[in-house]
Amino acid sequence: MxxxxxxxxxxxxxxxxxxxxxxVIFGIGVYVGTLFDKSNLSRISSDVESTLQRLESAQILLFLDDSASFCPVYKTELEKLERDTELIGHRLNLLSDKGATDIELKKQYFVLEAQGYLLSKKVNERCNVNDTLVLYFYSNKNCEKCAAQGEDLLRSRDQLSNSIDKRIKFYSFDGDLGSAVADALKQKHYVYEYPTIVVNDKVYRDYQDVDTLVKIFSGQSAISSGPRTDG
Amino acid sequence: MQIVRIVEYSIAFITLYFTVFIILLYIKYRNSVSEKPRIDKKFTPRLSVIIPAFNEEDTLEHCVKSLVDADYPKEELDIIIVDDGSKDKTYAIAKLLSNRYKNVRCFTKKNEGKAAALNYAITRADGEIIATLDADSFIEKDTIWRMLPYFKDKEVAAVTAAVKVNEQKNKGKAILEFIQKIEYLFTLFSRKVLVFIEAVTVTPGPFSMFRSWVFKKVGMFDTKSILEDQEIALRIQKHNYKIRSSMDAGVYTEIPRNFNELLKQRIRWHRGGFHNTLKYLSLISPRYGDFGLIIMPLTFIAIITLFGVFFVAIANIFTQPYYFRYLGLEASLLSLTPIHIVGLIILALNVLWIAWGLLQFKKEKISAWQLIIYIISYSYLLTIYWTAAIIKEIKMEKPSW
Structure with missing residues (x-):
């Protein structure tokens, strides 16, 4: 059978x-995820505004007192501001990598960075500080090596952190975002390709690997690839 | 990385779809899941129970005694022990048992694996129904009565028992023991639901029954497979015969008591399952109805999904190291995408599925803490099992027991 x-x-x-x-569930997931990103961007926007205000206060202090007696105060406050600015930058990049971008917020962030850069320059001069100021120009639209360059800049700083006694500060700008501040800095330093790094006003075009960056930042290599920008 | 996003979203969608499908299936048949066929003590087909044994001197007597003590006419019960070339006292014990009980026979042969031992006994069995019972397992008194009524449906070719964990003296308090206990109960429930779409994919070794002609029609156990109980079930499915699952015909089986043993067992299961899935890819076809369109593809996709998850995880490690270094835990929160929200929903649905499943077994004492530990640990354990299995496959190591 x-x-x-x-x-x-x-x-x-x-x-x-x-x-x-x-x-439907997928739709809910996308909606909630989008809400979450908006909330994060809103929080970062508040952080940018409050950091800008602190920066502006520090600038006013600098202009009010041109003696060197306040240098320790400037340096401490500037360190905090720069740390906070860098963290805001990492947050924005992370959100941008997963597709959550707010172009106006990024432009506002570049204003914050530019102000920080100018203040650092002034403090360097006023307080006889030898910090290395690095402008990094990249593009998210048309630059294959930019992501790697960004990571290598951080790696090179990590490598040098114990061997040199000056600080290396990065100020990164997306040159294709239409930011007035970024465009102004590009014009000043004759930046026309990406990635481009400007170290203490010396221009280095194209990708620089970690070893080259370490040499540049520690002052071992003086060969830049562009004209002096103050001429 | 666009391709990472595409893989992530695809995995999430497929996983969610199948989860929703299975839940809808249960909702449709929820009243029938706990139905049990009436026991008919007039239905007493001759039953041959085969016990393949390799180095089972500690458990063989208890196993055979459970059969001998079973509530079934002794004259219709034929117990066949096959010693598969054991190095311990297994055969000596088998001979003692065959001398002690009239309906117990024993044989010894050279070691060729469980499937070969089963096939050896099948050719010597005279039962209308042939059952396989692991030598480290034992049945309850009424297990046979609870399984036989399914054979009254002439289209049924095989029936599976309710395989449960043989709990030790500390009564399931050891973590590995209760995790496996919950897992076995949950698997039993899932298998019962799959019956409604003729999609049972395994006739578990601890105790399953087959009509004797199944072995003539579909062939004997595959001696090359290390998961012969799944392989034959898939073969039965290929021939479009029915497999039924009992939720109350209890058989208690020994489980691994330490992590190394457990890992060894699961590597065999996963590797065997992978080989069987590849062998029966032809079952992915509308010819096999829901089984061919949903369950078999799910089995195959689950393996590919695992590779996909590995790919995404590795890609994320290499593309986002700095965020985590500078932002710490905040990076995890900022990295949340809609996929993570969907993942949480999938998790919630799985918890619901487990809860429904365990509600079928109210007599089994499982505490809320045990359930929480199971839910948290199971996906990690599964990842470890699969990772180890994949490594062994890549290294092309010979699969073994």
């Missing part, structure tokens, strides 16, 4: 219902 072969069936209504429910 043998069993009959089982006729197979299709639960077509279940397939369709499962598909519809899946689409």
């Amino acid at each position: 043998t069993s009959k072969n089982t006729p197979r069936s299709f639960s077509a209504p279940l397939y369709i219902l499962a598909f519809i429910i899946t689409i």
